[in-house]
Amino acid sequence: MLRTAAIAASVAVVALVGGVWYATTGPxxxxxxxxxxxGAVAGGSDQIGGPFTLVNAAGETVTDADVITEPSLVYFGYTFCPDVCPFDVARNADAVDVLAERGYSATPVFISVDPERDTPEAVGQFADLMHDKMIGLTGSPEQVKAASQAYRTYYNKQDGDPDYYLVDHSTFTYLVLPEEGFVDYFRREETPEQMADRVACFIEAS
Incomplete structure (x- = not known):
């Protein structure tokens, strides 16, 4: 698909560290x-996800209940990310399009882990570029940290130029359902079609 094909292949910034480890166990x-x-989440899927309060592209304070109104693919990244985030977010957008072709509706959600640079306008422009349904979210450092902790994600601002620094971060995409919360995750190597297959399965089973 065009969005994914147009973005060069990237390398992982960092593996998810501390707090959450994923096992490949059976049902x-x-x-x-x-x-x-x-797969399965060590300790159970209820260890991931939960309420958050962030700021949308219009500068409005929103909660998870405002954002997760249908099956959603939630990704934590940042708009200045040079490689990993654009690739992953475009892949998620493609998965949403595959689902739409199959008659299922889902929303891609992008949560910034770089509140210093990612203003509401910045996340809004990034989301609009990626998909017309994508919701871009940012917030204060405290709000972003709380959302990240809820989903057990990792991010760390690197030292360097105050305007052009990088942010190490985990790269999982989370499937969140309105009435269920977090139900599954996707690794970077999974294709839009593979994601769509599993999301559709959850929708049918819910």
């Missing part, structure tokens, strides 16, 4: 989504 009893999962 467990009593889980109606078991057939949809590719």
């Amino acid at each position: 467990s009893g009593g889980d109606r989504f078991a057939q949809c999962r590719a």
